[in-house]
Amino acid sequence: MATTEERPLFSFGIIADVQYGDLDDAMNFTQTKKRYYRNALYLLREAVQHWKEENRIQFVLQLGDIIDGFNTRRKNSENALQAVLKEFQGVPFGLHHIWGNHEFYNFSRSYLMKSPLFTGPESQDIASNLKEVVKKEADAVYYDFSPYNGYRFVILDNYDISMCGIGRDKDSPQYKKAGEILRQMNKNEELNSPDGLFGVDRRFVLFNGGMGEEQLQWLRETLEVARQRGEKVVISGHVPVHPNSCYVMCLLWNYQDVLNILQDFSDVVLAYFSGHDHGGGYHFDSGNEIHHVTLPGVIEVPPGSNAFGTVDVFSDRLVMHGVGQLESRVMK
Template structure:
């Protein structure tokens, strides 16, 4: 008798750090890797085509840095954004865009909120008689959504507290708080340099960011509601929050605040997905049974390979089907 393979409850696509630009290939900030700016668009196209042909995913998590900051030097930011968004036109699935540091090198937060990269407003639920945590911050890019009964996805804004690019107005309290944090810990004139910083303190550079108290409280309250509903939760952001899942220079400033909250809800939190560290990484927090997955950056993938995946969600596991430099894995 034929045994039918168990089918997932639902599936989603995942990709990070496309960083497209109509630019010649060049070395990265540390001069250790080549960035293939034009090729990144072809790799994104290949990923989207893969998801369309599979015809089984419900949505895509685009984990941030979809265009590169160097676009600003050529005044080509809007054209580059148009080119990458065109790849998602007419797709039979939803796309959830997360904001990374390169979004803020190109655009202000107010610009992004009016663009197609702001997906928060499209996914807020209005179901009757269901408790809902409401964001207090007017320009918040964090939100949650439920793609399937019993499951909730939480999208974080890792640059809530930030000095990155033109994202925050320099007179805003968030910018001033970010500047205070950095100036106290990083004595370099160039705040993107970790020179002189040791160990985990190397995360205090300007291309990282932090999460404010209101967002942290929202995260805790949203997880509490999910627990009351009996939901399982997947959390995503651009920046890693576990030091064993990435190079420490790519870590969220107040990662421990986020980890403490996730660990308090380890009975329902399954995984945290992010990008930012182009090498990628993975850590299973066995004490809390939370998987921390850092996706490799598409922009540093040479022609002939790729770095994206499809995640199948079963009742007892997440199954990552990686393509190219993204490893496949079963996460129970």
């Protein structure tokens, strides 16, 4: 008979980069991997059905890029969004949608704030109850929630500072700041090209973004409150923040700012989950004892496989049960 300790405290589902579109299969931007646009919807359906049948997860972290940017060329963004949202109708678990670059290729922030992809207001109990936490921007999509006593999840907005698509208004300070950063570091006419950039500097491309000072301050203060409460924290964003957890061209522009904060709160933070790099990746930062997990992208999974998982949370470990191309692992 299973003891209480052998049962998880709670569980959640995780998936990234579905990038559905009613489009024929095609090669990716770098012409290195095939993308299965229509099949991605079937894989999402399979994941949702799996979680329903498991009947044990409390919520799903959908790590961004749920539809593909090519939908805009066919003026099919709204139909594609409705198709993926339909797969979540009536599910017996909560949803937390993170915004990636493809959300902004399709929609403005003002549109997304009014859409079902905005899951921020559900449980910002820290921000509403504690004056010491910084007030957030009006169109921010970073927030925190506590699904179980002693545990807190933090959702980051990795495109706060960005020139991606139509997400930010071109007159906004965030868009202008992104332009300054990119043009200082990337001298190419095509800003999605890393030509002439080396090492981690290859991250300074248009499809990445950064986090502003207000959000960084909010993250620091939120983690400080979690520390005071004795909570353990799991952080998620679309873009990876550790260079050993992904291909460096997929890193957050100011990833070091985030790593510095995580280092200061290594006694609190358990893991950072992200997508964006479709090849996936994993790195255990042994100095801080923080797990950096980059999920493989569903969009590049061929028919017959998949890439999603269920994470069981125990008092001393996270156990990720991967399906298909997502590797299972125990994270102590």
